[in-house]
Amino acid sequence: MFRIDDGSPSPLGATWDGKGVNFALFSAHATAVELCLFDPDGRREIERIRLPARTDQVWHVYVQGLLPGQLYGYRVHGAYEPRQGHRFNPHKLLVDPYARLLYGRIRWHDALFGYRAGAHRGDLTIDRRDSAPMVPKGVVEEPAYHWGDDRPPRRPWIDTVVYEAHVKGLTQLNESVPPQFRGSYEALGHPAVIEHLVRLGVTAVELLPIHAFADDRFLVEKGLRNYWGYSTLAYFAPDPRYMGPAGVIGLKTAIRSLHDAGIEVLLDVVYNHTCEGNHMGPTLSFRGIDNASYYKLSPENPRFCWDATGTGNTLDLSHPRVLQMVLDSLRHWVEAYHVDGFRFDLASTLARTPFDFDERAAFLQAASQDPVLSGVxxxxxxxxxxxxxxRVGGFPPGWSEWNDQFRDNVRGFWRGDPGELPHLARVITGCREIFGVRGRHPWAGVNFVTAHDGFTLHDLVSYNDKHNEANGENNQDGHNHNLSWNCGHEGETDDEGINATRARQKRNLLATLFFAQGVPMILMGDEVSRSQGGNNNAYAQDNEISWMDWSGDSRDPSLLAFLHNLTALRRRYAAFRRRDFLTGIPLKGSGLKDVYWLAPEGREMSHEDWGDGLRRTLGMQLGNDAPDGQRFLILFNADPEPVAFKLADTLPDGGWVHVFDTRISDGMVRETPAVLNPGGVFALEPRMVAMFQHARSVEIL
Structure with missing residues (x-):
């Protein structure tokens, strides 16, 4: 039916040139490769073509006459010798690692496994059933899309505010979005969603994984799905489950719409492992193409995968072709989808060469010098x-890192844990001792109080313990180190006093996040007090437990306005977006320090004060070297009792105007503000943050 010739070993994957399609697949240890073409429904194999040429371990063929939309997969021949690390099985249809689109989904069946399930010799006995009916098919892509004048926002790190979101979770319940678009890529670009993000003041949306991924068999058998998506099948293909009526065009259009609103799009990517699991996992792609090349195998026994991820396998980025695949994938998302950056799941794994972390690992060096990736x-x-x-702090200049120490120390401080005051000072100044090396800046640390993995903000102040029963694992899954406090009652309550305490604690946590140095990240739905009912591991909850409620029936309807004001304050004043780390050293010229740490007694903190584990109140004065001339005094009080805070007379001349207070629902002081002069006293209520602006430079906020 088709004219066949050798084709080219590059580029890898299926590439349409207007006349036909070039197919190229890397496999170092295969003895033969067959290309399988399928009918439009993916049910019937209509052609099988043995790839005629092999160049530098890449198998390739050109098929003239094929068109975009053609469904395909591979069968790869070679030795089935698990003890040597080889698991070739031509009875298993394999997904092209470079497939740009996928059609269909995994239908779990024992035929998906390369070995005979239940056999006495386990994975050593080959299974000869055809897996094609149960495997997604690659789709030859029509790459054309007119981006017009789309330009990346190129937000500087110093101005970035990240919003961690889920494509479906963010949009599924938004009634302003037409029903046919809800839960899809297209919904991300709907005006109602973008208007919300703009009002919130975020500058970047960080999407949980959208690389095509698997619903793990054990979840499907329990009637659940892999909601988070950390189980990648194909690194170049958007997951089909989020496709709307426009297909992949909907994703590109949404990214362009977000760019038009000044919002960057970041992708959470999972290059540390795949969905194929350990040696007893399925054969869907990489395992059957070249198990010994794609995965790190045990040096003692290559029958088994070496696992640094907790998922059963680890991709081997020390192999040049695997490293190439990862870099090609990243560039594909930047060039074909105009994404603005990536958050790398379990990134330490990517820098293991071969088994130990190396800050000069090939992946880190390649990403830093790549002309495309170094710009995102x-x-x-x-x-x-x-x-x-x-390896917090161990990544090179040009990288930013999630700072879990900020999360834990801020949670512990506001819970009232003893000894947290020095840790609070360290994390809100950007963790200079961690990130302030090799010329890095405060934005090397991405600060967060909540993320997808763990409690939401509302649950953090409503539950002492996890409640993960819905996951079907007897509440044994998820971590126990939550550093949460239920404020006196486990779960929801009608007690007005408890609910008032919870509302203030949420505001305290958010204020600490946005007044700290570094890049703030907030979790989808925290702005409307989204709850997961105490579930701190909702990875399998593709339902109302995880979706954002847009109904307006919020537990704290003013929190959105509070966050809007926080992002506006941070955006407006340079003191909260420093380019250099605070040091506490007197400045040239003025003699003032760039930061003062103040005790409630009306003096600077002493060594003995820092060592007092029962202190829970701290003053921070900064902005003395801010380019806009704006100075601020921030008082943090996690004590359950009121504290009279006396202003030190070592601060700049002039009074301080009370402008922000977490006792107020939206944070902004609107009545005639109090002026605090040196030696004056401010009454701090239990558990609150108050901010003052220097009277000589005060603006109406």
Missing amino acids: KLIAEPWDVGHGGY
Whole structure:
């Protein structure tokens, strides 16, 4: 039916040139590769073509006459020798690692496994059933899309505010979005969604994984789905489950609409492992194409995967072709989808060469010098579960990192834990001792109080313990180190006093986040007090537990306005967006320090004060070197009792005007503000943040 010739070994994947399609697949250890073409429904294999050429371990063929939309997969021949790390099985249809689009979904069946399920020898016995009916098919892509005058917003890190969101979770319940678009890529670009994000003041949306991923078999058998998406099947293809009527065009159009609103799009990406699991997992793609090349195998016994991710396998980025795949994938998303950056899940794994973390790992060096990737935002989740995997502060200049120490110390401080005062001062100044090396800046740390993994903001102040029963794992899943406080009652309550305390605690946590140095990140729905009912591991809850409620029936309807004011304050004043770390050293010229730490007694904090584990009140004065001339005094009080805070007379001359207060629902002091003069006293109520602006430079906020 088709004219066949050798084709080219590059580019990898399926590439349409207007006359036909070039197919190229890397496999170092295969003995033969077959291209399988399918009918439009993906049910019937209509053609099987043996790839005629092999160049530098890349198998390739050109098929003239094929058109975009053609469905395809591979069968790869070679040795089935698990003890040697090889698991070739031509009876298994395999997804092209470079597939730009996928059609269909995984239909779980024992035929998806390369070995005979239940066999006495386990994974050593080959399974000869055809898996094609149960495997998604690659789709030859029509790459044309007119981006017009779309330009990346290129927000400087110093001005960035990140909003971590889920495509479906953010849009599924928004009644302003037409029903046919809800939960889809297209919904991200709907005016109602963008208007909300603009009002909130965020500058970047960080989407949980949208690379095509698998619903794990154990979840499907329990009637659940993989909601978060950390189980990648194809690194170049958007997951089909979020496709709306316009298909992939809907995603590109949404990104362009977000750009038009000045909002960047960041992708949470999972290059540390795949959905194929350990040696007893399915054969869907990489395992059947070249298991010994794609995965790190145990040096003692290559039958088994080496695992630093807790998922059963680890991609081997020390292999040049695997590294190439990851870099090609990243560039594809920047060039074909105009995304503005990436957050790398378990990023420490990507820098293991081969088994230990190396700050000069090939991936880190390649990303830093790549002409495309070096120009976008790169965020590391700087840990994995392997030995030596906790690497906060260990990534090179040009990278930012999730700062879990900010999360834990701020939570502990506002919970009232003893000894947290020095830690609070450290994290709200950007963790200079961690990130202030090799010329890095405060924005090297991405600060957060909540993220997808753990309690929401509302649940953080409503539950002492996790409540993950809906996950079907007897509440054994999810971590127990929540540093949460239920304010006197576990779960929802009608007690007005408890609810008032919870509302203020949420405002305290958010104010601390936005007044700190570094990049603030907020979790989708925290602005409307979204609750997961105490579930701190809602990875399998593709339902109302995880979706954002847009109904307006919020537990704290003023919180959105509070966050809007916080983002506006941060955007307006340079003191909260420093380019350099605070040091506490006197400045040249004025002799003032760039930061003062103040005790309630009316003096600077002493060494003994910092060592007093029962102190829960701290003053911070900054802005003495701010380019806009704006100075601020911030008082933090996590004490359950009121504190009379006396203003030190070591501060700049002039009074301080009370402008912000977490006792107020939207935070803004509107009545005639009090002026606090040196030696004056301000009555701090229990658990509150108050901010003052220097009278000589005060503006109406």
